[in-house]
Amino acid sequence: MPLHEYACEDCGRKDTRLVLKREDEGALKCRHCGSGRLKRLISRVAIHRTEADRLAALDTSRQPDEAYYRDNRNIGLRAKKRMQELGVDLGDAFEEKLEKARTTTNLEDLTSD
Ligand SMILES: [Zn+2]
Known part of the structure; x- marks a missing residue:
């Protein structure tokens, strides 16, 4: 697309x-x-590569700080990492939902200004 x-x-x-x-x-x-x-x-390809890096760097054994939650790109990242660790394949539908949640402007409206 x-x-x-x-x-x-x-x-x-x-x-x-x-x-x-x-x-x-x-x-x-x-x-x-x-x-x-x-x-x-940046292109979607770049976004996905970045996400892979973020996933690899994410430590699910520790609670993320406030800045982590403020970043739209982190929406669902923790859940995804946990699922990966458990060997669960979430599929493309989940990816699409994440993409939507991350690109909505609502969260930014709450945190800007
Ligand atoms: Zn404008």
Whole structure:
């Protein structure tokens, strides 16, 4: 899926958008403030590689600190690591749910400003 994450250069909010053609990118508008100045963030491939690194570094025997919970990318990471340790395959549906939970702007609304 040609999903990309964008950050609005005016209000700073992030959003995941479906962009089928590269030239459609210029027509994107921020859903929060209507600005046309959206900047594409790192690709999903990069996000997944980063997640693998974070998973490897995660120690499930210790309680994570506050900063860990503030980071959207950590949503579900602990559960996933535990499942991996138990040898449970969560499948693609779980991955998609995680992706949604991580890219929603609601959590950022709570923690920004
Ligand atoms: Zn905006």
